[in-house]
Amino acid sequence: MKKIGILTINDYDNYGNRLQNYASQEVLKSLGFSVETVIHKTKKDMKTSSLEKMKNLKGLSVSEISKRFNNKWKKYLYNKKVKDIKPKRLRAFKEFTDTYISETDYYITAEYIPDDLGNKYDYFVTGSDQVWNPTFTDRRYSTIDFLTFAPKEKRISYAASFGVSEIPNEFVEEYTGLISGMNKISVREQAGAEIVKKLTKKNATVLVDPTMMLTKDKWLSISKKPKTKLTRNKYLLTYFLGKQSKVNKKIINEIARKNNLEIINLADVEDKEAFITGPSEFIDFINSASVFCTNSFHGVVFSILLETPFIVFPREGTVMSMNSRIDTLLSTFNLQTRTISNINTNEQVFEMDYTHTKSILEKERKKAINFLKDALQVD
Structure with missing residues (x-):
């Protein structure tokens, strides 16, 4: 059986990262390959030794994991509440990965x-996370995400993302060479295809995130009910990357009040039981929610896959690329009305029509499979 090595961001504290890694693996396996993810430690990882310390958490007690904390979480150690619960969250993520x-x-x-790495696998696939983001300083000067260690014919990108709409001038020459060295190129956003075209004159195929390649039933098969009493009641779920504005909090509280819903906040350390849950619980939380409020790309992805009513809030701050990729996703699935600016009545909060998304998903899945079959020379 031919082997594929996946190169991606190894983040044991991010729902979207873990789930896209799993999805990429499963899609490639479905094409008849043996697949494993090659762990790539960046300069940042080497400095903090976070991956090394988190690599073998399986079977460790929470107190033992606490002892392995690194400087990444040092600022939290002064907060007793977070100090107590962060190891539980990390353990949940690592257990998902191990499983x-x-x-x-x-x-x-x-x-x-290793000198023989290029020969260990028949193909290498990089993606689908923001592996080519030039603003990620810990990865910027590594060519590993462009698979330069392998022969060109083995280098494939699967829905890779730049996370930005253009490459800064100081990196244009380097990126031009690195991208030109890829054999088959697919990206996750139209902006990424435009970057590839501008720098190399090559056409890159735009594919949906790998998480969208798996069916609802497949995702539910690896979901897990959270061990929290809150899930006994109907609830409004939130998952916000970065800070929420006071205005947004007020809107969310009002929706919950009008509809007699509990509020569960996945990314808020104050909501302990939700905060410590891993990727499997993330799936169940979204699937069972009455409505999901988020500014997360993968939050929207799983709302669509699980057909849960959702509302998109703008990302606070200046991270425009995050907002643009959600806009692209909403446009692809004709769900532009699900932004908070378009929700004017309480009825609209729950009025979701997913009948048209099935045919779009089928089309996008077929497009991705055709790309991979061609890139991997599958009959």
């Missing part, structure tokens, strides 16, 4: 790549 994602028992770095 569902096949990872290598070794890691590579920009400074250390």
Whole structure:
């Protein structure tokens, strides 16, 4: 059986990252390959040793995990509440990875790549997370995400994302060479295809995020009911990356009050029981919610897959790329009305029509499979 090595961001504290990694693996396996994710430690990881310390959490007690905390979470240690619950969250994420994602028992770095790595696999696939984002300083000067250690014919990108609409001038020359070295290129956003075209004159195929390649039943098969009493009642779920504005909080509280809903906040350390849950619980939380309020790309993705009513709030701050990729997703599935600016009545909060999304998903899934079959030379 031919083997594929996935290169992606190894983030044991991000729902979208873990779930896209799993989805990429499963899609590639469905094409008849043996698949594993090659652990890539960046300069930031080397400095904090976060991956090394988190690599073998399976079976450890919460107190033992606490001892392995690194500087990444140092500021939280002064907050007793977070100090007590953060290890539980990290353990949940690592347990998900150990259960569902096949990872290598070794890691590579920009400074250390085994001489025979390029020969260990028949193909290497990079993506689908923001592996090519030039603003990620810990990855910026590593060529690993462009698979330069492997022969060109083995280099494939699967829905890779730049996370930005253009490459800063100081990186244009380097990126032009790196992208030109790829054999088959697919990206996650139209802006990414435009970057590839501008820099290399090559056409990149725009594919949906791999999480959208798996069916609702497939996702529910690895979901897990959270161990929290809150889920006994109807609830409004929130998942916000970054801070919520006072205005948004007021809107959410009013929706919950009018509809007699509990509020569960997945990314808020004050909501302890929700905060410590892993990716499997993330799926169940969204599937069972009466309505989901979020500014997360993967939050919207799973709302569509699980057919849960959702409302998109703008990302606070200056992270325009985050807002634009959600806009692209909403446009693809004709769900532009699900932004908070378009919700004017209480009835609209819950009025969701997903009948048209099935045919769109079918079309996008077929497009992705055709790309991968061509790139991987599958009959």
